[in-house]
Amino acid sequence: MVKRAQTQSQTEIQPPSPPESTEMATVNVSKKSPNFSKIPFRARKVRKLSSKSPIGEVSVSVLDSSKSVAISISETPPLKLSTVLPKTLKPLTSKPEIELALDYLRSSDPLLATLIDSHPAPEFKSDSLPFQSLSRSIIYQQLASKAANSIYARFVTLCGGESLVHPDSVSSLSAQKLRQVGVSGRKASYLHDLAEKFSNGCLSDSSILAMDDESLLTMLTMVKGIGAWTVHMFMIFSLHRPDVLPVGDLGVRKGVQRLYGLKELPRPLEMEKLCEKWKPYRTVGAWYMWRLMDPPKPKAEEISSTS
Structure with missing residues (x-):
């Protein structure tokens, strides 16, 4: 019986070329068989x-x-996105950032695109430091805008001016003094707890600005009286974070219900799934849900006819 010779071959494959290119690498394989005729291999x-x-x-x-x-x-060439996103998303504080968000949302959700084209672009403006914004958020909770504006103005005066609304000044205000300007006893305890957490280093303006969204939600909800909804509003309107979806906000939920023609208000998990396509600009999507639910403004001729 004829024994087949044992052969060894080494093949080196060069690294693949850049996407959308095809390279052919040919390597000769030599076989030493001095005592036997060539043995054909099946293909x-x-x-x-x-x-x-x-x-x-x-x-x-x-x-x-x-x-x-x-x-x-x-x-295989990679999929090409209609909009190329930056590696690091910036706060929504400039027109170019907002335009980038709008272009992305138009391409990712046709229903939202129609809404975007029928309303002005959003603006996010706030010059307050985190502690000042959080103090204001606590005072405004569950109050009508007019009453909240009045109480907050008296609170600022009591502190000596808005620039002096800081942990030390708020800690020095007794619950009785705060009640005299319209702040309830419960909200006074919330303000004191916020000031204490800033004073002991648990929170600070700089650390809040540096935290990611998840860490911020965890840390701020440790403050008495601050829940997820308050944190979401703070991240949207004070920090201008681009990817915040306030799943507990009634206006946003109603907007999503109307936009997608749902029979019932979507629950938080359903909101997450429905608005997944808005990432990483869910803040802007939520802003348009509020616009969708805004009551229509009367026209000029309608105002004159009723006056």
Whole structure:
């Protein structure tokens, strides 16, 4: 019986070329068989790796022991997004950032695109420091705008001016003094707890600005009287974070219900799923939900006819 000679071959595959290019690498395989005639190899079927492989497809075919091994490596070009997002999202404080968000939302949600084109672009303006904004948020809770404005103005005067609304000045105000300007006893305890957490270093203006959204939600809800809704409003209107979805806000929930023609108000988990396509600009999407639910403004001729 004729024994087949044992052969060894080493094949080196060069790294794949950049996307959208195909390179053919040919490597000669030599076989030493001095005592035997050439033994033909059967042609092997082409083997392809899964298209999920990061290098695309690889096919290998061996036609004959005396011939070359042909290796073809091709890469599937990556999907092209209609809008290229920056690596790091910036706060929504400038027109270019807002325009980038609007372009992205138009391309990702046709229903939202129609709403965007029928309303002015959003503006997010706030010059207050985090402690001042959080103090204001506590005072404004569950109050009509007119009453809240009046109480907050008296609170600022009591502190000596808005620039003097800081942890030390708020801590020095007794609950009785705060009640005299309209702040309830419960809200006075919330303000004192906020001031204490700033004074002991648990929170600070700088640390709040540096925290990511998840950490911020965790840390701020440790303050008495501050819940998820208050944190979401703070992140949107004070910090101008781009990807905040206030799933507990009634106006945003009603807007999503109307936008998508839902029979019932969406629950938080459903809100997350429905608004997934808005990422990473869910703040802007939420802003348009409020606009969608705004009562229509009367026209000039309607005002004159009723006056």
